[in-house]
Amino acid sequence: MSTSTQIGGNLLTNGLLVAVVALVHIQIAAFLIGASTMAIVSETVSLVRRNRDERHDRLAHGLIKSSIFIFGFGSALAIFFVMFVLTGVWGKFFVSLQQITFWVFFLEGITFLFEIVLIYTLYANWQRLGEHRKARLGMLILLNVVQWWQMFFIDIVASFMVTPNGGDVNILNLILNPTSIVLTAHRTLGNIAWAGAAVALVSGVQYLRVTRRLETVRRTAPATAAAASVGAMAASAAGSEPPEAREARYWDWAGQWGAVFAVGLTLLQPWVGYEYAKEIQLHAYPAWFNMMFGDLSNVFLVQITLLGSIFTLGAAYFWRRMKASGAPHARRQGVVTAMLAFVTLFAALPAWFAPTYADVVTAHLDRPFWQGGLLNPFGNFIPYKVGALFAMVMLALWSLTAYMRANSRDELQAGRVGRRSAVILIGLGATVSVMMMVMGVIREHARQPYLISGELTINNQQILNNQPSAVGGSSGVTDR
C-alpha cells in the first residue's frame, strides 16, 4: 500500500471546490426531499380536517413553489459537480467509482427524470389539481418516493466510499454495505428535520417582516391599530384587522410547525448517528479513529455543540411561545431549556486539551489535567458524553411532548409570540444548516488519506490492478 504524498492542484481545486459545490448541493437536495415529505403531511391534514385547514394548504403549496425555485439550481450544481469537479479534477477516481457503482448511478439518473416530470407537473397544475385533492396527494407521495430512492442510490455510493467491505463490488453487497442503511436512515430523518428548520427560518424572517409592517400600520392608523397590535391579534375581529395581522398569525403558526419537525426528527438523530459511528468503527476503524481521536475529534465537539444547540433553541422557542400564550407549564419549559443548555456545555467538554490524541501521547502528557496532564476524563465519550447525549434526548423529548400537549389542548394562540422568538427560529434554521455542513466535512475528511476507505488513496486517484467490472464479481479495488 502506497503512502500519501502531495498531489497536484491547489486548495481551490482539491478542497474548497468539492466542499462548496457538494455542500450547497446537499443542502438543496435534502430540502427538496424533506419539503415534499412535509407537503404530504400538510396536504393530508388539510384533506382530513373538516374545515380544509387553509394554513396547511398554503404551506404545502409554498413548499412545492420553493422546491421549484431551487430545484433548477440544485440540479445544475449536481451536473456541474459531476462534469467539472468529479470528472474534470478527480477524473481517474470518479471513473473508477463510476465503474463500480455503474447501475446505482444509472438508477439515480432514472429517478431524476421521474422527479423532473412530477415536480414540474405539480407546480404547474397545483391550483387545477386543487379540485382533485386526492390525486394531488397521490402525486406528492409519488414524488417523495422517487426522491427517496434517488437519495438511497446516492447513499450507496457515499457509504461505499466509507465502508467498501474490502472493495467488494458485488451489486447486493454494494447496496447493503455496512453503512448504507444507516446512512439512508440518517439522511431520511435529517432531510425532514432540515426542511422543518428551513420552514422555521423563513417563517421567522417573514414574521419579523410582517410584524414590522404591522407596527407601521398601527402608527399610521391609530384607530385600527388599537385592535391589531401583535399581542391582540388573536382576539381582534376578522373584519377589522389588517391583512398583516392574519399574515403574522400564519407565519407564527408555520414557524412553530417547522420547529416541531426540526426538533422532532433531530431527536432521533443521536440514536441513528451513534449506530452510524458504530458501524464505521466496526468496518472502517481508521476513519472512526480519525473522527474520535484524530484531526476531526475537535470538529466532532463542534458537532455535538450544534446538536445541543438545536435542542436548546427549540426548547427556548417552545418555552417563549407557551409563555406568550399564558399556557400552563411554560415555566417548566424554561427550566428544561436551561438544563439543555447546561447538558450541551457538558457534552462539548473536550476529552484532551490538544488538537489530537496523538499530540497528547507524543507530549507524554496522557494523564488527567489535575495531575498536570492534558486529559480531561469528564469529556470522555464513555460514559460521560453518552450520558449527556441520552440526557439531551430525554430533555428535548420532554420539551417537545409538553409543547405538543399544550398545542393539543388549545393552550397556544398564533400571532402572540414576540419578535425575539422569530430570531430564535432563524437561529434554529441556521444551526441545522451549519450542522449539515460540518457533518459533510467530517464525513469527507474521515477517510483521509483515502477516497475509498482502505482501497484507493487520494494521491493515486486510480486503480492500478484488479480493475473492477461494472457489476458482479468480487475483484476488489486495490491500492498498490
Added chain:
Amino acid sequence: MNAFRTLLHPSRVVTVPLRNAYRWFDERTGITQLVHKGLYEAVPHSGGWAYTLGSATLVLILLQLFSGIFLLLDYVPSVEEAWQSLHFLQAQDAFGNWVRGLHLWGAYTLILVIGLHALRTFLSASYKRPRELNWMSGALLFFLVLGLAITGAMLPWDNAAYWTATVVTNILHYFPLIGDGLRQLWRGGTFVGPITLTRTFALHVWVLPFVLFAFIGAHLYLLRRHGEFGAWVNYNTETDDPDKEIGERIRNAEPPYPTKRIERRYAAPKRTVDFFPDQLFKDTAVSVGLVAIIFIAGLIFGATLDEPADSATLTYVPTPEWFYLPLDQFLVLTPHDPLIAVGIFVIVLAGAAAFFLLPFLDRSRERRPTRRPEVLVPALFMIFAVIFLAVLGVNRLYNL
C-alpha cells in the same frame, strides 16, 4: 302418535334423542345462556376490522397449542435425542416438516399480530379507566408470548438453539447481585447443558402456557365485563346538544354498555353491531386468512434445523431470531463497561415497565391520539427505535 311421526320423518330417530340430550345438558350447565351471552353482545360499529386482531391472537395461540401437541408426540427433551427426534420428524414422518413449519410460522405471525393488537389498543386509548387491567393482562400476555418464543427457539438443540441458549441465559448474569445465581438456576450449572434443556422445556411446555392460559381467561373475562372500547370515532357526537345525545345513547345501550365508572361521553358508542354475526364474521375471516397463510408458509418454507449443537464450533455465527433483533442490536451498541447493566436492564426494563403501566402513566381524559401527544410522541420514539434497531440488526448480520 310419536311412532307415526317418526315414520313420516325418519331423521327424527336421530334429532329427537339429540335434542333431549342437549336439553338435559343445558339444564345442568346453562350452556345456551352462555352461548347467547357470548354471541349476542354489542360491539362498537366503527373499526370492526381492527378489533379482529384480538380474536386472531387467540386463534393463533390455539394453533400453537395444537401444533405443539403434535410436535410433542415425537420430540425428546434430551441433549442426545432432541435434534435426532426433530430430524426424524422432518425427514421420516409424513407431514412432520409441515407441522414444525406451522409451529414456527405460527409463532412468527402470533408475535406480529399480538404486537399490532397492542398498537391498536394503544391508539384507541382502550386502556383507560375502567379497562386498566385489560391492558395489563394483555401486556403480560405479550411478554409471555415472547418468553414462549425464545424458550421454543432453544429446544431443537441444533447450533442455533445451543447458542441462543448460551446468549439468553448469559444475559441474566449481568443482573446486579443475583445475576450469577439466576444464570446458574436456569442453566442448572455453570455451562449450558442437559439440565438447561430440560428446564427450558419445562418452561416452554408447562410453566409459561399455564400462566398464559390463566391470563387469557382473565383477559377475556375483563373484555366481556367492560365491553370493547372502539376507536374514538364511535363516541363523537353529531347533534347540537351533545349532552342530550349522550343521554339517549346511554338509555338505549345494549349490554355490556353503558360501561360503568367511565366518563359519561365514553359510556356507550353511538352505534353498535351484534358480535354475532357481524363482528364474528370479520374475526373469522381474518383468523382463517392468517391460518391459511401460516399453513402455506409452513408447507413451502417448513422450519430449518441446523447442524446438531456443537459447543466447540469455530465457524458457526450465531444469529438471533428476528423478534429479538432489536434487543440484540441494542446490546451491540451498549458500551460493555460500565454501561452494560444499564443497557440491558435499566433501559429495557424501564421500557417494559412503561408499556405495562401505561394506563397509570396516561391520566388524561383524551382518547383521540392527536390529543394525547404526551404518550404518542414517546411511543413513536420507542417504536421507531425498535424498528430501526431491527433493520440495522439485519444489515449487521448480512455484513458479518
